[in-house]
Amino acid sequence: MRLVNINYVKDGAVLARPVRNSNGQILLGAGIVLTKDYIEKLKTIGFDVLFVMDNRFEDVEINYAISDKTKEIAYSTVRGITHALEQDPNAEIDAGSVRYAVLNIVQDLLYSSDILSNLTDIIGYDEYTFHHSINTTVLALLLGIEKKYNQNQLIELGMGVLMHDIGKTKISREILNKKGKLLDEEFEQIKNHPLFGYDYIRNNHDFSLLSAHVAFQHHEQWAGGGYPRGLEETEIHEYARIASVADVYEALTSKRPYRDAMEPYLAYEYIIVKAGTQFDPDIVNLFSRAVAPYPTGIGVQLSNKMQGNVIRQNPELPSRPVVRIIADGDVSLDKPIDLDLSSPQNLSIMINKTLNW
Structure with a gap:
């Protein structure tokens, strides 16, 4: 799953986690295909981000703080x-x-x-x-x-x-x-x-x-x-x-x-x-x-122009997580690459900004 800003969620995306209202009631269940109407309604309610399915990140589990x-x-x-x-x-x-x-x-x-x-x-x-x-x-x-x-x-x-x-x-x-x-x-x-x-x-x-x-x-x-x-x-x-x-x-x-x-x-x-x-x-x-400055699931662009999503944290170096690279600049990769920013060989690579994709 990936964490995506709702403004960049595409029509046809599949929810990876249920969307709940403030009372804890499920508005949309996991596995629901998101239509434009659903997305607009969620924006109106005030939701900022959604967890969506992505087969490039099917092994990534994003844990909640509390149940x-x-x-x-x-x-x-x-x-x-x-x-x-x-x-x-x-x-x-x-x-x-x-x-x-x-x-x-x-x-x-x-x-x-x-x-x-x-x-x-x-x-x-x-x-x-x-x-x-x-x-x-x-x-x-x-x-x-x-x-x-x-x-x-x-x-x-x-x-x-x-x-x-x-x-x-x-x-x-x-x-x-x-x-x-x-x-x-x-x-x-x-x-x-x-x-x-x-x-x-x-x-x-x-x-x-x-x-x-x-x-x-x-x-x-x-x-x-x-x-x-x-x-x-x-x-x-x-x-x-x-x-x-x-x-x-x-x-x-x-x-x-x-x-x-x-x-x-x-x-x-x-x-x-x-x-x-x-x-x-x-x-x-x-x-x-x-506290991790780059939450698991969020999209990032690196200083070498590679782009991907944070898939795992490094407790000793919270600002240098593991990123799954899915694009090099504007070119999508055929096979994702996992890049551990805490590894000595990668210490020159920085996170430049977050992405809403």
Whole structure:
């Protein structure tokens, strides 16, 4: 299978993986032949990428970060709590359901056999608000695992991250989904959501106070200048420093009402460049080891003009995966070639850009 931008999926392509809606229900099953009508409808809903069959990549397995069941549990939890607080700001967050959702995510990640390639499925969703919290939690927990946190620490971190934006229930949807630039007074309202979230969580004694600090501090910056308190360096709790990196990377790689999703490698580079200013350098170092800039399945062009798709990750060198070459410039190859960019003889070859084919 290959990962293809929906704008380049051809009429007659065959789905390699089911397409599910935000509730986890299957819209189109694996093996369905995609017509122009199907493709246009999926674009309208908000899907950015699809997994399609390609006999040149029939041996390539692209693993998901978490199972469909785990996603459904997490989605239902975040949606239910969000709706409850929107209807009654005094409603209590069900900490038990949050803990259960996070525990499922932790278990899925710990048992993953291919942790570098399992972020592919977080690219592009139609319901940003709920999925952002889930995807950010997956990323944060990957960093926590890389940090060698024990299970209790992972649960504390995950519960805080899953609820990190819950304070936005007190912000109007018009402001949250505004396509144009926010007015100063609108941005000031947005800047209140960490405090709102902190109050929600800390007043529930079934949450750790450290989980509450994730919501409170995830917009603080390593060199200062963040909000709501303008904290610096280790004044910011480590959980929140992890959440900050995960939050920004996920936001950049997701479609928003006012912009398209950024390519994963560009978002990856943004995080790396902001080490020491926006982000804790040690956390960025964890990020560079835990996240692949070129997800498995994505199309790439190399510096030698060869083109192909990433088929496997190299955990020791995440930026140098194995690429299956299917074209040399504009000329298709009769037989694909697998090129391991981590091999000494290939170290002069770089990935120039990603392809949407």
